[in-house]
Amino acid sequence: MKSPLLTLAALLALATALPNSAQAQQRSGGTVTIVHGAEAIYTADPDRPTAEAFAMQGGRLLMVGSERPVREAYPDARSLDAEGRTIVPGFIDAHAHLSGLATSLLQADLVGTSSPDEIVQRLEDFAEERGLPEGAWLTGRGWDQNDWPGDASFPTREVLDEAFPERPVWLTRIDGHAGWANTAALEAAGRENIQGADDPEGGKIIRNENGEPTGVFVDAAMGMVSEAQPELTRAERVEGLRRALEQTRSKGLTGVHDAGIGMETINIYKEAIDEGNFPLRVYAMVDGRGDAFDHFCESGMMTGQRGLGYGGRLAVRSVKFYMDGALGSRGAALLADYSDDPGNRGLLRREPSAFLNDVNAALDCGFQVNTHAIGDRANRVVLDAYEQARATAGDTDPGRHRIEHAQILAPADLERFATLGIIASMQPTHATSDMPWAGERLGEERLETSYAWRSLAESGAHLAFGSDFPVEDVDPLEGFYAAVTRQDAEGNPESGWLPSERVSRRAALRSFTRGAAYAAFQEDHIGSLRAGKRADFVMLSRDIMQVPTDEILGAEVAATYLDGEKVYEMGSK
Structure with a gap:
């Protein structure tokens, strides 16, 4: 038994040392900086939701609180005046495609096109601007037939053939779950073989009344054409990544969960980190049971110190699976027919028994499992398999498994997220993008438990918010706005779409910061402004927690800080 006198002596020694701890930290870790002068500092820390100032050193937060005690603790600190801006933790996008954004920035941008004619015009302009050689593939992304006049039916290859009779054209739909090819692309991919092929598991070849491919391929069928196009060179991929990182840091993102990448992409990220050209923390999900799955299963997860991974920038400990497609292309797997397409219930990308085998294999390796599921049938299959x-499962099961999107839920399945400890990784802007036509696809009854952020949160489920870029815009403020208003940028509908599912501003901020960090096992190190965590924060031109909702989207990112270092400043190149 320890002596009571010895214990008391130890406590007195500790108490005596505490007043000098600030000076000791200053001496050991370089210059201390105090950040102050903000309109408001929102910490996303439930124990101290707001603050006046914080001190940081060596990329770590030392103290967060009222300005006077922070200054008294660090009297010799350097000063960083926020000049009346609002400070929030660095935004973390819990579901996005960084490598997909990088690729899309090298292609024709078709987002917002209102007709096939406009698409053709953009393609012609792109080919001319880039000086594409004769016969080179012309690729683009972002078309959405729901935004065109008429009955929102899929386009056909003849539209593209007229403008590009010899150049292969391959255009990815905005959600990444369908592709549109011209005849030259079909010829390059083996048109006769495609015409005689059956639909692959989890995919569909759209055909005309004569059984001929129209040029649109859904989900797993997309590879029949996309695999025929030349792969990007490594130099092109590196350039695309550079452009993508310019966007992420300018929008206040300090973290991104990259949903579905392979070893080549991981190695490109590591190379950029080694060169000091990676101003972002990536939490990577390997793409199914491929080379990356095997590599990390055999060699162990890439978590590094503090769980932040390689160089504090790249963590790998999760796998991305697909259970269905997207609602916009009617590939989301439903329990009942689409309301606007009788007889069609969407597509399961994987048979339930095969998916269960995949989950078991992932748990044996120690992966967190993150599965794309949009339709209510897909969500039920995934919940059943997880359960x-x-x-x-043995000791290798890490827990905190996720469903990516979780858009359409049967009422009986909504509370299973909390019961099973499953994280709902959701994207607020999907609701505001889908709202013009989601009711036609689903009918009013199914809408009651669709895009149900608030209901899931109130049931006790953990929420993590993201954007799914490049499906949606990179800007997390658009997601924040959608979460609290359920309106589009023009403020429609006036009362919000399915307004009972709006969340508070505090809940929206939490889901884009601490909630996202929790979904990556990183909440002890990032996601909120708290002493001991990394100094990842954003300065905004407006107080998004207080301004009228119609002014939220007017806020601009003035500066982005990662590990206490400024990686973006508005107006600088």
């Missing part, structure tokens, strides 16, 4: 697999 069954975890009941027999």
Whole structure:
């Protein structure tokens, strides 16, 4: 038994040392900087939601609180005046495609096109601007037939053939779950073989009344054409990544969960980190059971110190699976027919028994499992598999498994997220993008438990918010605005779409910061402004927690800080 006198002596020694701890930290870790002068500092820390100032050193937060005690603790600190801006933790996008954004920035941008004619015009302009050689593939992304006049039916290859009779054209739909090819692309991919092929598991070849491919391929069928196009060179991929990182840091993103990448992409990221050209923390999900899955299963997860991974920038400990497609292309797997397409219930990308085997294999390796599921049938299959697999999993099961999107839920399944400890990784702007036509796809009854952020949160489920860029815009403020208003940028509908599912501003900020960090096992190190965590924060031109909602989208990112270092400043190149 320890002596009571010895214990008391130890406590007195500790108490005596505490007043000098600030000076000791200053001496050991370089210059201390105090950030002050903000309109407001929102910490996303439930124990101290707001603050007046904070001190940081060596990329770490030392103290967060009222300005006077912070200054008294660090009297010799350097000063960083926020000049009346609002400070929030660095935004973390819990579901995005950084490598997909990089690729899209090298292609024709078709987002916002209102007709096939406008698409053709943009393609012609792009080909001319880039000086594409004769016969080179012309690629683009962003078309959405729901935005065109008429009955929102899929386009056909003849539209593209007229403008590009010899150049292969391949255009990815905005959600990444359908592709549109011209005849030259079909010829390059083997038109006769495609015409005689059956629909692959989890995919669909859209055909005309004569059984001929129209040029549109959904989900797993997309590879029939996309795999025929030349791969990007490494130099092109590096350039695309550079452009993508310019966008992420300018929008206040300090973290991104990259949903579905392979070893080549991981190695390109590592190379950029080694060169000091990676101003972002990436939490990577390997793409299914491929080379990256095997590599990390055999060699162990890439978590590094503090769980932040390689160089504090790249963590790998999760796998991305697909259970269905997207609602816009009617590939989301539903329990009942689409209201606007009788007889069609969408597509399961994987048979339930095969998916269960995948989950079991992932748990045996120690992966967190993150599965794309949009339709209510897909969500039920995933929840069932998670429940069954975890009941027999061993010590390698890390927990905190996720469903990516979780858009359409059967009422009986909504509370299973909390019961099973499943994280709902959701994208607020999907609701405001889909709202003009989601009711036609689903009918009013199914809408009651669709895009149900608030209901899930109130049931006790953990929420993590993201954007799914490049499906949606990179800007997290658009997601924040959508979460609290359920309106589009013009303020429509006036009362919000399915307004009972709006969340508070505090809940929206939490889901884009601390909630996202929790979904990556990183909440002890990032996601809120708290002493001991990394100094990742954003300065905004407006107080998004207080201004009228119609002014939120007017806020601009004035500066982005990662590890206490400024990686972006408005107006600088």
